[in-house]
Amino acid sequence: MIPRVLTVAGSDSGGGAGIQADLKTMLALGVHGMSVITAVTAQNSLGVQGAWELPVEAVRAQYRAVVDDIGVQAVKTGMLSSAALVEAVAELLAATEAPVVVDPVGVSKHGDPLLAAEALDSVRTRLLPAATVATPNLDEVTQLTGVLVEDEDGMRRAAGAILEFGPRWALIKGGHLPGDPGRAGGNQAVDLLTDGTEEHWLRAPRLDNRHTHGTGCTLASAIASGLARGLAVPEAVRAAKEYVTGAIAAGFALGAGIGPVDHGWRFR
């Protein structure tokens, strides 16, 4: 049977990030994608013009509808908007046996808030403990742990601090590390995956493409797709990194601002 993967995230009307990025990634990676929509955003290449949260009841009902009938081999979470939604989703996830990828989305690439500040504590104490893999970027690491990351040693400290909240694995995304060849990371986009025992450094060439809308959503959904296919976490993350690197390389202009990564690059 085709592996089934569920994304619990916000809708991006521009189609580059959020639910839309997740479902496109899942299609590209050969799994059946399903969605629980937490919020609707009016969004394009220039930013987020508006966001409307769904009632907790609507989120719970979508989740139950999918899990009770169809079943899931992996779940991915993205924009959760409020403390009430974080808590409700964390409670649902605590009861699933499927692997869970938590992308603790805080702000959009344009700096628009996608999570209320008062929800951070629920992310730390309720959501992260339910994660098989947590995938914070460097800004999210600082918000969640207070650790400021400037080099690869900082990424190691950040991973340790994230693991203390209880996820099985932490994937620290170094996409926002300065790309100056003189600095740690240099002209590479470096991520660190660790469970506190094993350490896997994932390196790819840092691509000079400004059309990177949706990188984080795409990476997390690709990891969930690999896990649903039965890959172990390090293999799923390695395959996902390869997929997102290709998608960034093929990212294209759309609208007047930052265009999306190309989820369909392998078909072209």
Ligand SMILES: Nc1ncnc2c1ncn2[C@@H]1O[C@H](COP(=O)(O)OP(=O)(O)OP(=O)(O)O)[C@@H](O)[C@H]1O
């Ligand atoms: N310029 C780049 N070239 C190659 N890889 C990149 C580049 N920028 C980011 N990446 C990679 O993309 C993945 C997502 O990382 P990033 O730090 O951009 O996540 P994010 O900030 O959560 O994404 P988003 O901005 O969509 O929320 C990581 O594997 C990272 O290394």
Ligand SMILES: Cc1ncc(COP(=O)(O)O)c(N)n1
């Ligand atoms: C609904 C939604 N979810 C997630 C993101 C983060 O993606 P990015 O950082 O690329 O803007 C987003 N912009 N919108």
